[in-house]
Amino acid sequence: MRAPLSWLKDYVDITLPVDELEEKLTLAGLEVANVEYIGVRPPESVRRRKQMKADEVITGNGHIVWERDKIFVGQIVESRKHPNADRLILATVDYGAGEPMTIITGAPNLKPGDSGQKVAFATLGSVLIDPYADHFKTMRLKSGKIRGIRSEGMACSEKELGISEEHEGIIILPDDAPVGAPLADYLGDVVFDIDITPNMIRIASIIGVAREVAAITGAALHAPLPTWQTQAPPASDYCDIEIVDDDLCYRFTATIIRDVQVKPSPFWMQHRLKLLGQRPISNLVDITNYVMFEWGKPLHAFDYDRLRERARSIGKDKVKIIVRRAEEGERFTTLDNVERTLDHDVLMICDEVGPVGIGGVMGGLETEISDTTTTVLLESASFNFINIRQTSRKFKLPSEAAYRFSRGVPSELDPIGNIRGAQLMADLGGGDIASGIVEDYPRPQTMVEVPVTARDVERWLGIALSQDEIVAILQRLEFETRVEGETIWATAPWYRLDVNITADVLEEIARIYGYDNIPITMLSDELPPQRHNWQLELEEHLRDILTGAGLQETINYTLTTVANHAKLYPDQPELAPTADQFITLANPLSSERVVMRRSLIVSALENLRRNLRYQDRLATFELGLIYIPEEGDGELPAEQRRLSIAMTGPRDPGGWLGGDPEPMDFFDLKGVIEVMLERLNAGPATYEPADMPYCGPRCARVLVDGEAIGVFGELHPRVRQAYDLPDRPVVVADLDTDALLPYFRQKTHLRPFSDFPPVKEDIALIVDEDIPAGRVEALIRQTGGPMLIDVRLFDLYRGKSIPIGKKSLAYSLTFQSPTKTLSDKDTAKFRRKIVGRLSREIGAQLREG
Known part of the structure; x- marks a missing residue:
């Protein structure tokens, strides 16, 4: 998340130096990956850390200092055609210091006869960025003649100043830009580039960062909720909304803005979007992006007149928005003019004619905003974040909106985003806002009241705080609190979806108190003696054996999907475990990490699929846990320790002496298992045919002393295809390490060598x-x-x-x-x-x- 300091100051009083603010944000859990100084000189401490010279003008990351005595706000006094060149303009520029200067420019946005425009004017000797170099390169502006006339300065483009990559035209500043002011004072900025960790999606907005700055520094926050007053007809006269699948869409709000004009956004909005790396398009499209970055609320604007034409084509006079799953095989053309085939897992925004947008991912071509748009239906909705993540990946449509939706956006933000977007469209597009909003809200957002005590704080954080101090910290974070005896009941603000348990509240207290303020406490007693852990020793011994046999250990996620397990049952899908037979995460970080695995084979095959892109031969093993709810105690699942082995590729990759190109097969894996059992003193093993759904006919059960310890075999061809593995043998084993423990613990009896021949x-x-x-x-x-x-x-x-x-x-x-x-x-x-x-x-x- 990029956060310009000038934009943050609209919402919070910041008096700290930039380097101190950077440090405080980082210590509070906001990972400031970089700070960009655009046109302004970094503080002395930063220059020392970066070993910058006193007169150094390159600040890093493609930016330069706009020297205060050389680069100014200028004004075009007059402009005329160059007498010796058809495509060049002679312009006289006043920059507040003596006589105006004459410059020569070929910028397409300056025409003969133009005057009064405010520009970014660089005098001779200024250091600028060379816009035509293949890589970052600076140049010093020198006097020179162009077609017989001397140029005494330059009206700069954005690229020459390091603002963006745009260099086709010069910067035209707002009319109120003060002529003669150093450009660094007027347009210079500092941009914090903050890495957003999965639990910090609340800072994916300027106001989100401003809230954190206010809480961390104790500064005042100025972020009032937007409102509007209008005498226009109600929005409900224009459209209705129906959410069919409320498991995928929790809330959908809409309003109408009439009589808008599509035109370029004002300079201030364009400049802020460019600082965030966004390309301005038009006022209506830019407003949806602006609100997303300001409040963290993605919006989508539809051309209402096109929606109404579609409604009238089926005899309806009123638009009805329907939020539903796509029909299997339904086709839809998105804004990028690509026709896409949908399936039942895709959430669609529709009218009564058909789809008009993929929920949370991309709108439709037929109802997009265009230069002829006069009436806008503005959507602000909340979706199932897992579904949005899956859909975005499925269609390879990553976006800033999908990024936010896929990590969770609070439903309470929907009307705020709608009102703010409508306000800006009315202000910047000359439109008239309909009264109120239309919405369907079948699953209201609820907040959890979490208990915490001073004893909890002292026990887990090692700091002694009074109830009043704890309440004060929580109130800085806009928590609601009530005290009952020794317990403080804390309710997070509506924008905090990540606070659900006491540990979450303790983390917030630690962040604001300051991790660096928590005292270092030494252990007051001796460490207890280590107990003998046979399970750990067994696993270490297995690692030694298997790596010695040429295998590589893998450490895989214990989280996967129900669908990945279903792939193991190609001929017997009815035997595949259903969703209710898994431990499911309430708040998964990824659509690929939703349930706790029931088999190590799933992880082994996922690992093969990823790594076979980079190498032809793999022989791997994993020691890990699987989770079986139905065998647990009713509250927690049974955790079983297992060993998986997976092998595929040539038996010997060879070298300059050659190798064995034949693929590893059933007997190679059998040999590995026999070596392992022999080294564990667990033998001899016997084998009997086994029937596992993921194996073909070559499948065996391993028995030691008549007790089964696992199965191994060659992967079923259809399972291989389902996991997108190469068309060659893949052999896998699934063994119970707990069953091996008794053999590992028994004493080894050595037999002396015989003096007589065998x-x-x-x-x-x-x-x-x-x-x-x-x-x-x-x-x-x-x-x-x-x-x-x-x-x-x-x-x-x-x-x-x-x-x-x-x-x-x-x-x-x-x-x-x-x-x-x-x-x-x-x-x-x-x-x-x-x-x-x-x-x-x-x-x-x-x-x-």
Whole structure:
């Protein structure tokens, strides 16, 4: 938010030096990112901090000092055509110092015969900005002849003075500009550039910043609510309003301004808008922007006569504004002349013929203000900020209005903005305002009364304040207060939507008291001894294992959307959790961060989608929480600690020695899980087929000691498409870290190395197709006894000599005794025992030959 000092002074008495005010604002939570000095010299403390020389005229950020003895308010005494150039003008300028000067200009807004115009006049030796340079560059004005006539100064454009990028014409100042006054005194300004944090949308206006300055400094605030008196017919004679979807539009107000004239805005309004980085268009359009920056209330102006023509086309004489959701597939042409296809989530401002604007985002081409507009319907409304944010992103239509709407604008501001806008249109457009406003207000704004005590302040802030001191601070912030015993009940002013709990009130007290005034207090006791945290140690150990396996840890938001979860159920949408099965934020910061996640897989896939734009291979994991309301205690949800893994891309990206371009698949992920379990002493694991909605046929459940610890598999192609992932295998795992904790806590039993050689024995078995290899391995390990120290599957075969419905599994068995060298007779005995059990329990046959 850019806030010119001159504009702030209209509403608050500011006596502090600029650098002190900047510091106080920053310490109070308003992040002043930059201070721009436009035409004026920065204070001495700022010049020292920036290491500026005493005569330095460049103030930074494309601005210069307008030297008080060289750049003045001047007046054109006369102007005539240059005798030697058709496109140049000779002008005589009086700047209040002796004889008028002759200048030569090609500005298109100065014609032969013009006189009396006030201009920004630079004398010889002035430092200006070169308007034709590709980058910021200054130039010193020198005397020179142009087509045989000497020019003794310059009438400046805005770009030459660093006000804006405009340099096609010279600045024409108002008629009351004092001739001979230093331009820095008349037009110089200081602009505070303030970063607006999500909880500070109230300062997205000049009056919002002025309120903060008044509260922080104790200065008087002058921001009366606008009013008007008129004898004109009531606005209700011109239009009706109906809000159909009050979950998306809380209030809609409108008034009518008749007999207006479209023309350029006055200099003061244009100049203020330019200081904010806005381009003036016409008085009516500029007024809607001006009110938005002044009060923080976006407005929209419709050409009422066009609305009335549309009403008459269906036999109606009165305009009716209807606020509703768009029909699926409905089409609408916006102000930028783009036809857009709408869906049911888009809020539309309509009449009885059809849409005339996208609520809070952009108006329609058919009812826009034009040079022929004479009657205006001025809209001021409040919308669901999440919906506005989603719509603005959907259509890629960011704007200052959408920025404010998407962060929350109080409904109580609607009539204020409407009245202020109508006032200015009547003043600057010569119009007549209809009596009153028309509105529909189905969901009135309510404010919360919040308790706070002096004990709360001392406990949480570490400062001892009396009740009277607390009340005084809150009243500086325009809070209403009432005292009951030790409790102060505080109600925030209507423009503070961010105050809902005691902590919010405490923050306000701390800001105004001054964070820098809170004393530093040392701990008065020793720190308690740290308790052993097995969960934390497990997670640290998992990080070591997984990063050692080549994975990267990600830390994702725990907030997502219901729609992102629904993408995990491509074939069974009825199984997807509904909105009431989530913990939903009352005041989300973003439309993409609305509910607490129920699965880490959602976060993993969102992360893949973002990062695969920048690299071809990703292997990531996350240790985090999911939130399951129905398994909670009725008040708080159950929090489950989970581990997710996601892998996609080439197995080995390679280098100068080459690599493995084959994509990572199900077995790569299985290998990572096996390494992890082995390092945790949680094995051996067994696997069984699993049916997860987000996986294809390659999906398995991991079991340790017969207990499921999670699932993993290859992502379903339709899930991959829903998340806009590349057309190649993506494998994911979702594991329960709490289930791993008992294995991590158990002691590791070390077995001494044997002095006797190991003996290897290969065995090939024919088993039914549906018997998992993991089950076969588990039976082998259970039967082999302590002498069997390793089992490895090295071959899987189907085909010739193997009956249909069967498969061949070949294992390498390693036997070793701690007390002797094993003989062939010993290993044969183990072999017979293993084959016998496999034959009895799963019908396995020894494959010969």
